[in-house]
Amino acid sequence: QLQLQASGPGLVNPSETLSLTCSVAGDSISNSNYDSNYYWGWIRQPPGKGLEWIGSFYYGGSTWYNPSLKSRVTISVDTSKNQFSLKLSSVTATDTAVYYCARQPSTTVVKFHFDFWGQGALVTVSS
Amino acid sequence: QSVLTQPPSASGTPGQRVTISCSGSSSNIGTNNVNWYQQLPRTAPKLLIYSNNQRPSGVPDRFSGSKSGTSASLAISGLQSEDEADYYCAAWDDSLYGVFGGGTKLTVL
Numbered sequence: 001q002l003q004l005q006a007s008g009p010g011l012v013n014p015s016e017t018l019s020l021t022c023s024v025a026g027d028s029i030s031n032s033n034y035d036s037n038y039y040w041g042w043i044r045q046p047p048g049k050g051l052e053w054i055g056s057f058y059y060g061g062s063t064w065y066n067p068s069l070k071s072r073v074t075i076s077v078d079t080s081k082n083q084f085s086l087k088l089s090s091v092t093a094t095d096t097a098v099y100y101c102a103r104q105p106s107t108t109v110v111k112f113h114f115d116f117w118g119q120g121a122l123v124t125v126s127s
Numbered sequence: 128q129s130v131l132t133q134p135p136s137a138s139g140t141p142g143q144r145v146t147i148s149c150s151g152s153s154s155n156i157g158t159n160n161v162n163w164y165q166q167l168p169r170t171a172p173k174l175l176i177y178s179n180n181q182r183p184s185g186v187p188d189r190f191s192g193s194k195s196g197t198s199a200s201l202a203i204s205g206l207q208s209e210d211e212a213d214y215y216c217a218a219w220d221d222s223l224y225g226v227f228g229g230g231t232k233l234t235v236l
Contacts, residue, residue: 041225043172043227050129050215050227050228050229050230051164051172051215051217051227051230052227053217053224053225053226053227056225064223064224064225065224066224066225067222067223067224100171100172109219109225110159110160110219111160111177111178111219112159112160112162112217112218112219112225113160113162113174113177113178113217114164114172114174115174115177115183117171117172117173118171119171120171
């Protein structure tokens, strides 16, 4: 059974960089046969509010970011640990949210559905 | 303000049929597939419907999805108390980003 787990600091100071890691068990995010890979993504949810897509990547292919966050976001991959990471720079209180990592079971980002989600990691931006 | 528009709330009694709408535009719902998620309190969203009307394994057939033009709907028949949750629609926008609806809180009376 596929499992994803997001982890990282629960408290980040304003203006600093939020860093989260998603550990994946039960599937590989970096198959050598690129046609066997899927997209993987980050989604966030501010307290009491709706879902916001942050970005998705395909190992050996493209990475897509939400235009509203693109200047501050980087998604990277550590294939040796089967993990992918999120970095969001220059954070403010509006970046306080539960951050989810999830699998997008498609080789095309247009098929925008996520079938397995991590449990979510609450990150609070405050001094 | 979400790119996809959903009613903030919906309600029904047990056994009733309820529909939740999702309105978009030609650049998202009009062109691409619509997906629906159910989010129970304090849990991660769960994929309910993908590719407009497909149910993942394990999702009861009480849940169904449809799309027409730039709008989509989620229907829940035989409403049960455990269906009380937040529901979100989602689609890819041809402006090159993924979009979610603002969410609909379903109350089972």
